[in-house]
Amino acid sequence: MGKKGNPALQEQLSGSVGIYSNSYDVPTGYGQQVKYLIDYLLRQGLDVANFSNFGLEGKIDVIRSPYGEAKHFPRSFTGYAQDTAPLDFMTWSNSVQKKDLFFTLYDVWVFESAHYDKMRQIWSWTPLDHITMPSKVEQWLRKPNVLPIAMSPFGQRQMNEKGIENVYIPHSVDTKVLKETWELSTGAHVRDYWSARDKFVVGMVAANKASGLVHRKAFSENLMAFSIFQKKHPDAVLYLHTDATGSGIGWNLLEMLKALGVPEESILLVNPLEYRYGSTQENLAAYYTGMDVLLAPSMGEGFGVPTIEAQACGTRVIASNWAASQDLVADDGWLVDGTPVWDAGQLSWWQTPNVPSIVDALEQAYNADRGKSEVAKTFAKDFDIDTVWKRDWMPLLRSEFNETP
Numbered sequence: 001m002g003k004k005g006n007p008a009l010q011e012q013l014s015g016s017v018g019i020y021s022n023s024y025d026v027p028t029g030y031g032q033q034v035k036y037l038i039d040y041l042l043r044q045g046l047d048v049a050n051f052s053n054f055g056l057e058g059k060i061d062v063i064r065s066p067y068g069e070a071k072h073f074p075r076s077f078t079g080y081a082q083d084t085a086p087l088d089f090m091t092w093s094n095s096v097q098k099k100d101l102f103f104t105l106y107d108v109w110v111f112e113s114a115h116y117d118k119m120r121q122i123w124s125w126t127p128l129d130h131i132t133m134p135s136k137v138e139q140w141l142r143k144p145n146v147l148p149i150a151m152s153p154f155g156q157r158q159m160n161e162k163g164i165e166n167v168y169i170p171h172s173v174d175t176k177v178l179k180e181t182w183e184l185s186t187g188a189h190v191r192d193y194w195s196a197r198d199k200f201v202v203g204m205v206a207a208n209k210a211s212g213l214v215h216r217k218a219f220s221e222n223l224m225a226f227s228i229f230q231k232k233h234p235d236a237v238l239y240l241h242t243d244a245t246g247s248g249i250g251w252n253l254l255e256m257l258k259a260l261g262v263p264e265e266s267i268l269l270v271n272p273l274e275y276r277y278g279s280t281q282e283n284l285a286a287y288y289t290g291m292d293v294l295l296a297p298s299m300g301e302g303f304g305v306p307t308i309e310a311q312a313c314g315t316r317v318i319a320s321n322w323a324a325s326q327d328l329v330a331d332d333g334w335l336v337d338g339t340p341v342w343d344a345g346q347l348s349w350w351q352t353p354n355v356p357s358i359v360d361a362l363e364q365a366y367n368a369d370r371g372k373s374e375v376a377k378t379f380a381k382d383f384d385i386d387t388v389w390k391r392d393w394m395p396l397l398r399s400e401f402n403e404t405p
Contacts, residue, residue, distance in 0.1 A: 010043050010044055010045070011044060011394070012044060012045035013044045013045050013046055013397055013398070013401040013402070014045065014046070014098060014099070014401055014402050015046050015047070015098050015099040015100065015101065015400070015401035015402075016046065016047040016048070016049075016092075016093050016096040016098045016099070016100045016101070017041055017046050017047070017048050017049075017100075017101045017103055018048075018049045018050075018051055018089040018092060018093060018100070018101070018102050018103065019034055019037055019038065019048065019049070019050050019051065019103045019105065020051040020053065020081075020085050020089070020102065020103065020104045020105070020106065021033075021034045021050075021051075021052075021053065021104065021105035021106050022034060022052065022053065022054045022055050022105075022106075023050060023052040023054065023055025023056045023072065024038055024050050024055075024063045024065075024070070024072065025278075026054065026055035026278070027275075027276075027277065027278025027279070028054070028055075028207070029171075029303070029305040029306075030054075030105055030106065031054075031055060032305070033105060033171055033172070033305075034050065034105065036172055036174075036385050036389075037103075037105075038050060038063060038065055038070050039065050039066060039067055040067075040385075040389050040393070041397075042065050042067040042068040042069075042070060043067040044394075044397065046397075046401065047096050047098060048070040048071075049070055049071040049072070049073060049089070049092050050063060050070055050071070050072045050073065051073045051081065051085040051088055051089055052072065052073060052074055052075045052081065053075050053080050053081045053085070053106060054075060055075075056072055056073075056074040056075065057074050057075055058074055059074060060072065060073055060074065061074070071092060073085070073088045073092070079110070080106075080110040080111075082110065082111070082112060082113050083113075085113075086113045086115035086116055086119070087115065089102055089119075090115070090118075090119075099120075099400075099401060099402070100119075100120060100121075101120075101121050101122075101123060101400060102116075102119050102121070102122045102123075103122070103123045103124075103125070104122065104123070104124045104125065104126075105125045106127075107127060107137075107302075108124050108126055108136075108137055108140040108141065109134055109136035109137050109140065109346065111140055116143075116145075117143070117145070119145060120145065121145055121147065121400070122143070122145055122146045122147070123146075123147045123149055124140065124141070124146055124147070124148055124149060125149040125151055125169070126141065126148055126149060126150065126151065126155065126302075127151060127155070127301075127302020127303060127324075128150070128152070128154065128155040128158050128159075128302055128323070128324070129216070129299075129300035129301050129302040129323050129324065129350075130300055130323070130343065130346065130348040130349055130350055131300065131322050131323060131340065131348075131349045131350065131351055132348045132349045133158050133159075133162060133348065134343075134346035134347060134348040135347055135348075136346065137346075138162060138164070141159065141162075141164050141166075142164060147166075147167070148164055148165070148166040148167075149166065149167050149168070149169055150166050150167070150168045150169075151168075151169065151170055151171055151302060151303045151324070152168075152170065152301075152302070152303055152323075152324035152327055152328065153168065153324075153327040154322075154323055154324050154326060154327055155168075155302070155324060156168040167392075167396060168392075169388065169392040169393060169396070170303070170383055170388060170392075171303045171305055171308070171383065172383055172384065172385035172387075172388045172389070173305065173308050173309050173312050173380065173383055173384065173385065174281065174384070174385050175312045175380060175381055175383075175384040175385075176384075177281045177282060177285060178281060178284070178285045178288070178309050178312040178313060178380075179285060179312060179313060179377075180285075180289050180313050180314045180372050180377070181282065181285040181286045181289050181313065182286060182289055182290070183286060184283055184286045185280060185282060185283055190286040190287060190289065190290035191290055194237075194239065194268050194290065196237055196268065196290070198235065199235055199236065199237045200233060200235055200236045200237070200292050200366055200370075201236075201237055201239055201268070201290060201291045201292050201293075202226060202229075202236060202237070202238050202239070202291065202292065202293055202295050202362065202365075203238075203239040203241065203287065203288070203290075203291035203293070203294050203295065203310075203315075204219075204222065204238070204239070204240055204241065204242065204294070204295050204296070205241040205242070205287075205288075205294065205296075205306040205309075205310070206219070206241075206242055206296065206298070206306070207242065207243075207250075208242045208243045208244070208246050208247075208249075208250030208251060208253065209249050209250050210246070210249070210250050210251050211345070214299075214343075215250070215251060215299075216298055216299045216300065216350070217298045217299075218297055218298045218299055218352065218353045219251060219253060219256070220251075220256065221297065221352060221353045221354075221355050221358065222295055222297060222353070222358060223238075223253065223256055223257055223260060223262075224260060224355050225295075225355045225356075225358035225359045225362065226238050226262070226295070226362070227257070227260035227261060227262050228355070228359050229359050229362040229363065229366075230262055230266055231261075233366055234266075236266065236362075236366070237265075237266045237267070237268055238257075238262070238266060238267055238268065239268040239269075239270075239287070239290075239291060240253060240267065240268070240269055240270065241270045241275065241279075241287060242270070242275070243272070243275060243276075244269050244272075254267070270287075284309065285309075285312075285313050288309055288310045288312075288313040288315050289313045289314065289315065289372070291310065291315050292315070292365065292366075292370055293315065293316055293317070293318055293362070293365040294306060294307065294310040294315055294316070294317045294318065295318050295358075295362070296310075296317055296318060296319045296320075296325070297318060297319055297320045297325075297336050297338075297353035297358055298319075298320060298325070298353070299320075299338075299341065299350035299351060299352060299353075300320070300322065300323040300324075300350045300351065301319075301320070301323050301324045301325050301328075302323075302324055303324050303328070304319065304324055304325050304328055307319055307325060307328045307329060308328060308380050308383045309380075310376075311329075311330055311333070311373070311376035311377065311379055311380040312376075312377060312380035312381075312383075313372070313377075314371075314372025314373050314374070314376055314377050315372065315373070315376065316330070316332055316333045316334070316365065316368070316373050316376055317329050317330075317333040317334070317376070318333065318334045318335075318336060318358065318361040318362065318365065319333065319334075319335060319336070320335065320336060320338060320351065320353055321335035321336060321337060321338070322338060322351050323351075330373070330375050330376045330378075330379035330380075331375055331379075332368075332373055332375045332376065333376065334361035334364055334365065335361075336353055336354060336357040336358050336360075336361050337353075337354045337357040338351030338352055338353045338354055338357075339351060339352050339354060340352075
């Protein structure tokens with residue numbers, strides 16, 4: 001195996017892979033994983049296309065990766081591109097005329113088109129964020145042409161309990177970039193940028209997208225817990241790396257914090273334009289490093305990339321003790337308790353984080369060592385993209401595609 005930077009030195013495979021997910025490198029967790037996938041698949045010599053359900057609209061485009069080009073198909077005007085993605089894939093794969101594979105990185109309960117049953121092989125990298133498996137998810141994973149890929153140890157256990165054959169491959173981060181980093185791209189120390197040198201910084205990195213009256217990221221519980229904690233510790237501040245006002249698809253977190261009595265001077269916000277178009281990985285590393293703790297309990301995570309990103313930068317994490325999160329926190333982090341809650345939309349159970357348990361975890365984090373955690377950094381190394389690619393992806397790809405000299 002040659003060096004990463006030279007595609008000619010990499011083991012070459014022959015085939016075509018269509019990736020259904022968010023668009024390449026859009027500022028979402030899926031977008032970052034798609035970037036890794038497309039870059040590395042192209043590097044191994046495979047033909048690749050991206051079938052977008054978010055990030056491209058109105059035209060067919062081309063992704064220009066450091067390792068070659070990939071066709072980029074837009075989302076349609078119907079939900080989840082279900083009227084276009086299967087047909088676009090079949091048209092594209094027929095034009096390439098190589099052994100084809102349809103790859104999904106998204107919630108599988110959205111797939112309803114009969115065209116999927118006609119595909120030769122589908123690999124579904126599947127988020128399982130409920131404490132019980134939704135019936136539509138189980139139906140998809142049992143299809144004869146689908147290979148389920150669990151993205152967390154919890155997800156694999158849930159599939160195993162149902163007798164569903166699967167493989168486990170976790171999401172990845174680039175630990176060469178996501179590492180302890182105190183300076184922003186401007187040269188400013190992140191704590192000076194926040195005016196928080198002498199503060200205890202609690203950070204949240206979570207999409208503010210609600211489903212009606214339910215918010216999977218449990219902002220109400222987390223913000224209430226912070227408000228209780230902050231009254232006891234006035235030196236505590238909350239950094240929100242999200243859309244703080246909701247922009248019509250989430251909740252107005254600033255109104256919630258105001259109702260909870262959190263002082264305005266105790267709230268730090270990401271620049272809204274930077275958040276909309278995506279922070280650089282280097283700046284994101286500085287934001288994580290600047291936090292004393294990442295606050296990340298939710299109703300359920302399929303993976304929860306920020307927990308690994310923060311730990312790669314040496315920042316300890318508070319997360320849920322269920323779904324994927326229970327396996328993604330190092331020994332010096334904190335897991336909180338929750339109460340089961342019914343998700344009527346998917347006929348399955350989530351859990352709501354317990355506010356007193358979150359407050360207790362914040363207290364423990366406040367009283368712990370304020371330095372960066374080597375335990376967390378070491379834990380995160382297991383999710384490094386190069387490690388995951390060589391250890392997990394390449395054996396699976398070799399089993400599917402013929403090698404070429």
